[in-house]
Amino acid sequence: MTLIVHNAVLLPVAGEEPWLYGWFTVGDGGRITALGAGEPPAQPGERLDAEGAFVAPGFVSAHSHIFTAGMRGVAPNDTLYPWVTRNTEMLLAAGAEDLYWLTLAGALDFLGAGVTSAYNFTQSRVLAKFDYATSSLKAAAVRPVEFLTRQIDAAADAGLRCVNAVRLDDEQLPESEALQAFGFAMEHVAAAVPPELNLGGSVFGSVQWSTAPVTAERERAMMRDHRVTNQAHFVETAEQIDIQRAKFDWYDKAGALGPDFAFGHFVHPTDHMIDRAAETGCAMVWQPMSNGRLGSGIADVPRFLGAGMRVGIGLDDQSCTDVADPFENMRTGLYLQRAKHSDATILTPADMLRLHTLGGAAAIGVADRVGSLEVGKYADFVIVDPRSPDLGPIWDPVATYVLACSLRNLRGVYVGGRRVWGDGASTHPLAPEAFRQLHDRMVRVAGENGIHCAIPRSAA
Incomplete structure (x- = not known):
């Protein structure tokens, strides 16, 4: 009808x-x-x-980690890398079904805030901590591939349209196992997600945390073989910035840059990086509230737009944006840019609305279906x-x-x-159960690693 x-x-x-x-x-x-x-x-x-x-x-969150709905207020005074490690420590005891319920609650939270489409970075099956000595991720625990697929199931069960992104973890796992698991996850997206909710699969780009250029080559191979996109977290924080910037050319030499590639955050790029990203047709995805919360910096979005890059906005983690509020995200971004440039005309309200809807859809390659x-x-x-x-x-x-x-x-x-x-x-029939499970499971798995909830649900 x-x-x-x-x-x-x-x-x-x-x-x-x-x-x-x-x-x-x-x-x-x-x-x-x-x-x-x-x-x-x-x-x-x-x-x-x-x-x-x-x-x-409906709003588009072009950069999201939906499983984090139970970790708001965590590491409130930390920068990116200590915050990442704290998140990992909270999940070390988690299994596939835990991640299902965490993701289901997170996806319902997005929908309740008016976010109807998202690019979702699944929590990797390799739970890793950042190692400052090598500027890379070190495995703390490894889970079976169902750890990934149950997150994909949960977002679909919630009714959220998603691009599902998966990290290769090729330095933490044998290469053959890493590539096989990625392929299995992409097959699961195609087979298990209803077509109307399936916005595609993607590589969770991780060269920023790799130690050798071969990771970029493997990511490019997965993009080609599975016909998927790639969004890479890149130069998000000023910490170890020279090391991060040096890895940009790894992607370029691997042939990964292009219309199917997006840089998430891109807060501290060099002039060369901006020019090359624009020249090759890459997109950029901006997380205003997250970048502020973690003290990461203010991305020069007007410059990216002026260079002709597609730019979208994401809500990032519920554990570093803390409230999945696209209205607050738009205003935070708008006011930061105007303050940074001392120019109230640098971005308009219409610009911000577009960036969090059609711009986000364009940045992740789904503007033919959503965003306007x-x-x-x-x-x-x-x-x-x-x-x-x-x-x-x-x-x-x-x-x-x-x-x-x-x-x-x-x-x-x-x-x-x-x-x-x-x-x-x-209106989802599982909503009350999803949030009950979120409380119970998140408190339990964090507690098993010695991280205890100040006010559990039973006492609130």
């Missing part, structure tokens, strides 16, 4: 108009079939009256009511949406035209 969304202030993030009072229809396949201004033409179908609220595309309200794309959208609580007169709808709206104004979240969150709660 056709769904008719009407009486809406549409923020399509596509086309010539930044906003319009109008409507759109959703067909049986969960895609937008028509869109227009004014009142919809008479037609049969179920009607969804937005009652004059904003209707905008357009005919033919999935009907993933949020209803945001600026009158509840009342924000006053609306002089500029896009500016009000980005600068003044927040999760308290979020009235509903829809994936493929189906409501997944509304009235302050998830």
Whole structure:
């Protein structure tokens, strides 16, 4: 049956108009079939009256680690590498089913914040700690491949559209085992994730933590053999920056750079790195709140945009962004850039909305399906009511949406035209159980490694 969304202030993030009072229809396949201004033409179908609220595309988190939903507030005063090690220590006793429930809760948390699509870095089956002496990851524990596949299952079971990324761990495992596990995970994505939720597979780029160029060559081979993309964490922190920068050419010489490659963070690149990334068609994904929380720095996003790079925004970890709030993420990014450049025109509210929706989709190669309200794309959208609580007169709808709206104004979240969150709660039948399991399992596995919860759920 056709769904008719009407009486809406549409923020399509596509086309010539930044906003319009109008409507759109959703067909049986969960895609937008028509869109227009004014009142919809008479037609049969179920009607969804937005009652004059904003209707905008669901947010895209182009860089996410969804399994971290149970680790908010962890290592609150640490920079990247000590924080990474603390996260690993908390998960050393975790098994595949633990990661399933952690990921399910994290994915439902994303949906409840209006994030309908995500690039998800799965927690590697090699639990590793950062070693300062070698500037690399050292294995602390190794889990079976189900550790990966159950995370993939969980995101799909939540109903979140995902690109699923997997790390090779070729320095921590025998090469044949690492490549075989990666292939198995990509096959699982294709076979187990419903097609409408499957935004593809990807390499979790890890050359920044490798000791030899061969890792870049292996990642490039996986991109080619499995026809997947690659997003690499790169020059995120100023720590050991010369070592990090020296590894950029490893990717270049391996032939990995190109339209299917994105740099996550890219906070401290050299001029050469920016020029070469732009020249080869690479994308960049920006995490404003995470970079601030970890003291990583402020990426020069206007420069990347000016160089012609595709740029998207991600929410990163729930353990370093702490609250999966795309509104706060947009504002943090906007204000940091304006302060950095002493220029209030350097980025606009419309720029920020695009970066966290269509820009994010473009950066991870899925803009043909999500990221904007357009005919033919999935009907993933949020209803945001600026009158509840009342924000006053609306002089500029896009500016009000980005600068003044927040999760308290979020009235509903829809994936493929189906409501997944509304009235302050998830519609998913497993939501209460998912969050109970999140508390119980996270507290248990961290406790087994001597990390104890200050206020467990039973006492809260």
